[in-house]
Amino acid sequence: MSTAVAQKKGFGAFIWDYLTTVDHKKIAHLYLVAGGLFFLVGGLEALMIRIQLIKPDNDFVSAGFYNELLTMHGTTMIFLAAMPLIFAILNAVVPLQIGARDVAFPFLNSLGFWLFLFGGLILNCGWFLGGAPDAGWTAYAPLSAVSPGHGVDFYVLGLQISGAGTLIGGINFLVTIINMRAPGMTYMRMPLFTWTALVTSTLILFAFPALTVGLFLLMFDRLFGAGFFNASMGGNSVIWEHLFWIFGHPEVYILILPAFGVFSDVLSTFSKKRLFGYTAMVFATTLIGFLGFMVWAHHMFATGLGPAANSIFAIATMAIAVPTGIKIFNWLFTLWGGTITINSAMLWALGFIPSFTIGGTTGVMLAAAAADYQYHDTYFVVAHFHYVIVGGVVFGLFAAMHYWWPKMFGKILNETLGQITFWTFFAGFHLTFFIQHFLGLMGMPRRYWTFLPGQHLDTGNLVSSIGAFFMAFGAIVFVINVIYTSVKAPKVSGDPWDGRTLEWSIPSPPPHYNFKQTPLVRGLDPLWIEKMEGRKGITPAEPLDDIHMPNPSILPFIMSLGLFIAGFGFIYQVDNLSYLWLVILGMGITLGCMLTRSVKDDLGHHIHKEDLEEEGAEQ
Amino acid sequence: MAENTNIHENYKRKKNKEEMKQQVITFALMIVFTLIAFGMVKADLSKLFVIPILLVLAAVQVGFQLYYFMHMSHKGHEMPALMIYAGAFVAFMTVLTLSVLIWW
Amino acid sequence: MSDQTLNPETMPEQPERATLEGKNKFLGFWFFLGGETVLFASLFGTYLALRNSTNDGPGSEELFGLELVFVMTMLLLTSSLTSVYAMYHMKNNSFGKMQLWLGVTVLLGLGFLGCELFEFYHYIHGEGFTLRSSAFGSAFYTLVGFHGGHVTFGLLWIIALMVRNAKRGLNLYNAPKFYIASLYWHFIDVVWVFIFTVVYLMGVI
Incomplete structure (x- = not known):
């Protein structure tokens, strides 16, 4: 049925197809486009910040607008760009790597995307409705609880809705990886990217509920007169800090672990070697995941938790350097003695190793609680987390896109443009952020609108702003590359990189049932094993038979739209109680959709054996 | 039969x-x-x-x-047990922190 | 997936996990409960942090009476047992008895919810104790209210399942649905055990 829909019937059918799709590969496209657009928006905000700081006493933007810019830059980049882009790669790759035909919950997968998108839209609606959120991406109370206007309300409702989507996505990938692996794909034969996806999903499961509660408390304070963070009612704003960072610190590992997985796969493929120390890599991944939950208070050293708590969290934080160090060395040893191919994907991986190591080193410096009193809230911190998030996550996403683009779209991204992107972005990145370490050590505080002349901060800020333009240039070249490739580049085979893992054993882009016959996995790097034994493809685990696939559905879209409407009702009922009707309407739509989903049987459909044989003959 | x-x-x-x-x-x-x-x-x-x-x-x-x-x-509950215990661990840390580290 | 495969003569030993969809639902829902554990822990932590912040308003010792809480505890605890009975009859493929026990579960749940609403009504109108009274008030209503919201959702869920499947009986497509609904109901009781211990008993001691 859905193959018939996929036949081009015009633009309307194309849109309808994507609105209703439950196919993980198409959901990956949706995440990629939406996350990419938000990445450009967040980048534009970053550029405006750097233009404002290009010279002392600048007034390119007003102080209030600057607060909105820096809040939205952080929030957008973390929640609306990095998270969805990671989900795009997860969706595109994980089911293929484990030899599955689909994810465990196709319907919820689509719901997760639409919730994220509508949450992101609410967040950005603030720009047009009287001011965006302006209390920093961490939205510390009591500032966030009393910040005038509706800005922070958009933050609260937007993140609540998109956070629900992320939680759903996390559970979906957990169950997919645990339940849907092909025969023979034991845990210790899973590609490292799948392993990191598993650990990241676990972190999502346990980290996001803390954010959910924190956001509810803030929402009740702001919109219903509760007093959680209101000292005059006996409230305590440190509760927000804890809840936010109990979520927030695992969140940075949620972002970086999949990037680690990408580099592991890329480095091993382009070194033509098995990943060095696979078992240690798996162990290090889970250990990082575990330690990720024990260290949140290192963001709060200056809060005044006392020397005992500070010391415990300092030591736990430094401990994370051990598994991360294991990983760095294993990547280097994977390269050692390998037959190395240098291309765009590989360049991002190679650029990542030193960049991330610098970020890790400053991380250990910041973990020293006593010294942190000096670094706290300066540009040193800004430099540190941009080194790990840009040098780690963004480089990882670029590597992943270059590496898996042919799998997702059947075409290789242009190599020349890819290298231009890498070199300009890489140079621009170090130009922007390396100097910020020193600006921070010289005492420049983060989040300030301007700085004064004659304090030796002028040159550093100028250099930093110039670097930002290089990064913007690199990002634009990447967009051009995507357009150029989709128009001009020729189709490639299913295995352009001489790959090692299951996703390269099927055509590019894969048919919507992924594997005609479920593959039989006989070891780590299953495709490579088959190649070494002189076979062309993977040995199937079953005879050709009917394939069961889920039906598409518009309900996820409508359900998320309902929450979007209810969100505005919640925000504006403060001004006028009749907006509560909007809440009732929106929640009614959402709950109605849930009921419909519950009572309407959806048994999916079958692709028949005969049709599969016909397709096989065509190829 | x-x-x-x-x-x-x-x-x-x-x-x-x-x-x-x-x-x-x-x-x-x-x-x-x-x-x-x-x-x-x-x-x-x-x-x-x-x-x-x-x-x-x-x-x-x-x-x-x-x-x-x-x-x-029962059998087949290894993963649920793992996740419940992991959740209980995070829950314990959260409750402990919020009940001892908030006021000073 | 034909009728035949979904409606076997005798139910397999674990009807909730007989199909891949069932296995996925089962595992996914347990994981969700793992996440819920953290959600409620955050609410409990907030409550513990703020339980003495009464802002010169009423505190827990003046407010809470144990009699109603005891009745509520018994209602919810018994409803947990009745939903176990329902699952017992599901495994024996006796749909009628399963529906009956689920019905009893719903009634007990409604009784619990009625008591809770009465309690809240009494606090708000009798004692003038609301969400806006103090940080303690905010924390109390949020924690207990979140639990009450879960109870409400669970009741709607079970009722919807009962009504939807009343005519067609049990099969391998809806068995997992009934099973995870009962898991949810047990989890609600797990949370309540901590609420009556931490909020009410430790509140009056």
């Missing part, structure tokens, strides 16, 4: 019935625990003595719920 399934079905039903008996015993114990908890509070004993016992009783009751009522003792 039909007889075979019948025997199997009978055996299954018997097994289910025995398990149900256990469930009822579990329930009776939970009621007793609840009575003890409420009774101890009513009896006005020392705070330092009562609170730890209340928490232990609650933990045991929750264990009963999970392992008997929710069948976590």
Whole structure:
């Protein structure tokens, strides 16, 4: 049925197809486009910040607008760009790597995307409705609880809705990886990217509920007169800090672990070697995941938790350097003695190793609680987390896109443009952020609108702003590359990189049932094993038979739209109680959709054996 | 063949019935625990003595719920158990922090 | 997936996990409960942090009476047992008895919810104790209210399942649905055990 829909019937059918799709590969496209657009928006905000700081006493933007810019830059980049882009790669790759035909919950997968998108839209609606959120991406109370206007309300409702989507996505990938692996794909034969996806999903499961509660408390304070963070009612704003960072610190590992997985796969493929120390890599991944939950208070050293708590969290934080160090060395040893191919994907991986190591080193410096009193809230911190998030996550996403683009779209991204992107972005990145370490050590505080002349901060800020333009240039070249490739580049085979893992054993882009016959996995790097034994493809685990696939559905879209409407009702009922009707309407739509989903049987459909044989003959 | 399934079905039903008996015993114990908890509070004993016992009783009751009522003792619950314990660990850290690290 | 495969003569030993969809639902829902554990822990932590912040308003010792809480505890605890009975009859493929026990569960749940609403009504109108009274008030209503919201959702869920499947009986497509609904109901009781211990009993001691 859905193959018939996929036949081009015009633009309307194309849109309808994507609105209703439950196919993980198409959901990956949706995440990629939406996350990419938000990445450009967040980048534009970053550029405006750097233009404002290009010279002392600048007034390119007003102080209030600057607060909105820096809040939205952080929030957008973390929640609306990095998270969805990671989900795009997860969706595109994980089911293929484990030899599955689909994810465990196709319907919820689509719901997760639409919730994220509508949450992101609410967040950005603030720009047009009287001011965006302006209390920093961490939205510390009591500032966030009393910040005038509706800005922070958009933050609260937007993140609540998109956070629900992320939680759903996390559970979906957990169950997919645990339940849907092909025969023979034991845990210790899973590609490292799948392993990191598993650990990241676990972190999502346990980290996001803390954010959910924190956001509810803030929402009740702001919109219903509760007093959680209101000292005059006996409230305590440190509760927000804890809840936010109990979520927030695992969140940075949620972002970086999949990037680690990408580099592991890329480095091993382009070194033509098995990943060095696979078992240690798996162990290090889970250990990082575990330690990720024990260290949140290192963001709060200056809060005044006392020397005992500070010391415990300092030591736990430094401990994370051990598994991360294991990983760095294993990547280097994977390269050692390998037959190395240098291309765009590989360049991002190679650029990542030193960049991330610098970020890790400053991380250990910041973990020293006593010294942190000096670094706290300066540009040193800004430099540190941009080194790990840009040098780690963004480089990882670029590597992943270059590496898996042919799998997702059947075409290789242009190599020349890819290298231009890498070199300009890489140079621009170090130009922007390396100097910020020193600006921070010289005492420049983060989040300030301007700085004064004659304090030796002028040159550093100028250099930093110039670097930002290089990064913007690199990002634009990447967009051009995507357009150029989709128009001009020729189709490639299913295995352009001489790959090692299951996703390269099927055509590019894969048919919507992924594997005609479920593959039989006989070891780590299953495709490579088959190649070494002189076979062309993977040995199937079953005879050709009917394939069961889920039906598409518009309900996820409508359900998320309902929450979007209810969100505005919640925000504006403060001004006028009749907006509560909007809440009732929106929640009614959402709950109605849930009921419909519950009572309407959806048994999916079958692709028949005969049709599969016909397709096989065509190829 | 039909007889075979019948025997199997009978055996299954018997097994289910025995398990149900256990469930009822579990329930009776939970009621007793609840009575003890409420009774101890009513009896006005020392705070330092009562609170730890209340928490232990609650933990045991929750264990009963999970392992008997929710069948976590059965086969095929390894992953659910892992995730519940992981959740309980994060939950413990959260509650501990918020109850001791907030006021100073 | 034809009728035949979904409606076997005798139910397999674990009807909730007989199909891949069932296995996925089962595992996914347990994981969700793991996440819920953290959600409620955050609410409990907030409550513990703020339980003495009464802002010169009423505190827990003046407010809470144990009699109603005891009745509520018994109602919810018994409803947990009745939902175990329902699952017992599901495994024996006796749909009628399963529906009956689920019905009893719903009634007990409604009784609990009625008591809770009465309690809240009494606090708000009798004692003038609301969400806006103090940080303690905010924390109390949020924690207990979240639990009450879960109870409400669970009741709607079970009722919807009962009504939807009343005519067609049990099969391998809806068995997992019934099973995870009962898991949810048990989890609600797990949370309540901590609420009556930490909020009410420790509140009056």
